[in-house]
Amino acid sequence: MRIDITVNGASQRHDVEPRTLLVQYLRDAAGLTGTKVGCDTSSCGACTVLVDGESVKSCTMLAAQADGSEITTIEGLARGDDLHPVQTAFHEEHALQCGFCTAGMVMATVSLLDEIPNPSERDVRLGLEGNLCRCTGYHNIVRAVLAAAEARR
């Protein structure tokens, strides 16, 4: 089937099988490998992208369901050399160790701060419950999210 999806501002048209998952579409058809496949069971959040501005686990959505939608992946956040404030905060607060969960954490954070611009630490921990970091670097991640919220004010 043919789908039309806007990815990071660019319109794309592809023929896909109905069973194509959004994450496969992004990595294989659109060539954007910043979005990771982690657990592949919608537990870990490594594959989180924005669909029409809201965080979604792209391993548990069909590309067909995203037909006509606007997708933002980690590649779509920076403006040229200027990192997105959430990326900057993750960098400055050292909110990563191995980095595998980071793209998903950043995308989940962008969506969270859109919904809760001034989160408490508890809001952040609850808001990121769908993202797992197996290096268990949560403290710095929470610090980064709070710093990003501060920077956006």
Place this chain on the structure above:
Amino acid sequence: MIPAPFDYVRASSADEAIAALAEHGDEAKLLAGGMSLLPLMKLRLATPAMLVDVGRVRELSYVRDAGDHIEVGALTRHRDLETNDVLAAHCPPLRTVASEVGDNQVRHRGTIGGSVSHGDPASDLPALLLALDAAFVVRGPVGERTVSATEFFRGFLETVLEPDELLTEIRVPKAPEAGFSYQKFQRRAQDWAIVGAMAVRNGGTRVALVNMGGTPLRAVAVEEALTSGASIEEAAQHAADGTDPSGDINATPEYREHLARVLVRRALDAASG
């Protein structure tokens, strides 16, 4: 993990979806947010030949004040429930429990009707709708029928829905002042409840259990004990009466029975506070 091949059609209205179901019979499955069905399809535990995507049927996404009850469109997302002002004023428990489902990403996609139709005894919302005495409006090729929450859930992942029927609306009695608590016991924040217990105190007391059998359950023995004047502590001892919990990697049946007694006591205490 990739689902087995299937054909896909997108419905733009409830009637279009029902027509597609009628055409394809029990080879077809409805797809709403996909938060329950797609994981099953990826594990190949479900292999429908045809998916009828109702995810964009906007006419079934609403929360309306209907006098003594609230009408919720089946395709209303958890995210839209947890932020809804009508529910804040007239049915806070539904807002609270919607906010406990999965995680943010799941709540951005998952729908109340999808959760109810899936009929998973480990899900949060079916047990709440049982406790609140909700009714479900079901539409098929020959018209509509209304089924009470008590009659709707028949067994593990089994409801009264026929293959050509679509759940369109959930009707929830208003409970603006109800004392309420949901005690959800889980290993990780986003997980399904290993066991969950809800108490609604609104004049009488209703108690519902998550994951204590093949369907969501009312803890009838607890409710009866309270009616006969038992204390919360005494009544909660009956929480596992008449239940049939399964054993799995997370818990033995005996441990689930223990959890039910503890969580019902906590829920009753918190709902009475």
